[in-house]
Amino acid sequence: MIVYEYPFNERIRTLLRLEDLYQKFTFFLQQEHPLQHHVALSTIFDMLEVAGRADLKSDLLQELERQKQTLLGFRTNPNVQPERLDAVLSEVDQISSALVAAQGKTGQNVRDNEWLMSIRGRTIIPGGACEFDLPSYYAWQHRPAQQRFDDIAAWFAPLAPLFGAINLVLRLLRESGRSHAMIAQAGSYQQMLQGKVYQMLRLSLDESLGAIPEISANKYMLWVRFTSQDGDMKPKPSEADVPFELTLCNF
Numbered sequence: 001m002i003v004y005e006y007p008f009n010e011r012i013r014t015l016l017r018l019e020d021l022y023q024k025f026t027f028f029l030q031q032e033h034p035l036q037h038h039v040a041l042s043t044i045f046d047m048l049e050v051a052g053r054a055d056l057k058s059d060l061l062q063e064l065e066r067q068k069q070t071l072l073g074f075r076t077n078p079n080v081q082p083e084r085l086d087a088v089l090s091e092v093d094q095i096s097s098a099l100v101a102a103q104g105k106t107g108q109n110v111r112d113n114e115w116l117m118s119i120r121g122r123t124i125i126p127g128g129a130c131e132f133d134l135p136s137y138y139a140w141q142h143r144p145a146q147q148r149f150d151d152i153a154a155w156f157a158p159l160a161p162l163f164g165a166i167n168l169v170l171r172l173l174r175e176s177g178r179s180h181a182m183i184a185q186a187g188s189y190q191q192m193l194q195g196k197v198y199q200m201l202r203l204s205l206d207e208s209l210g211a212i213p214e215i216s217a218n219k220y221m222l223w224v225r226f227t228s229q230d231g232d233m234k235p236k237p238s239e240a241d242v243p244f245e246l247t248l249c250n251f
Helices: 010-029 034-050 056-072 082-101 114-123 135-141 145-175
Strands: 002-007 179-184 188-192 200-205 212-217 221-229 235-237 242-249
Touching: 002 010, 002 212, 010 034, 010 145, 034 114, 034 135, 034 145, 056 082, 056 145, 082 145, 114 135, 135 145, 145 200, 145 242, 179 188, 188 242, 200 212
Parallel strands: none
Antiparallel strands: 002 200, 179 242, 188 221, 200 242, 212 221, 221 235
16 A cells, blocks of 8 residues: 655645655665765755744644643543553653753754855755865765764754654654545545645555545645556546545644
8 A cells, every 4th residue: 555645734744844854864874885874964954954944843842732631631531541541641741851852943053063064055066065075075975884874863863852753743643533445436536624624634545556646635625636657657647446545634
């Protein structure tokens, strides 16, 4: 199954983009080749661009507190497992505390590092990080893989609490929805939302169908149009019925 996610607002769109960057960062950081570590470092710069909103940290703290109060309301529910609820509440408290303890503006440690900023300035230029442009960076890339790993991990460390909060908020959001089996007649599906506010849509479908969803939605209506790709990768409308699973998520 392939899962496609569609954000209903700019805040969730930003969190999904940062989550995607974090996944790329962790993958390339675990590799050993200098070029792979170059991608990991460049991804930190991309994170700073996306996370440039001054209120992102406060937004996350407010959302975590709201989720905590909602979860506390489940204590009297006999259908809720107390141990599992306590584990989630403990995780919320730990991540909130770590985020509160993170001082200064997001990524300020990177911005204060003149050497890193010189690399960031050159990576904006296509091919701008060559050895004749940045000889000191070229020399650093020839250091042992473990040393490069340790350096990048240390530069990222102040950002870790932010991404811990992002991962938890998105996980709670995804777990809030319930999946329903749907069929797109002749490759098209519409659903009236009647003004109900959702944060995210999740769409799952069998990979073997070769169908690709194009999603548009607002608080009134959801529309999914499925396409397929031919040899030159140009999308064409699907005329077959497409079964899929739909999950609407909301805090």
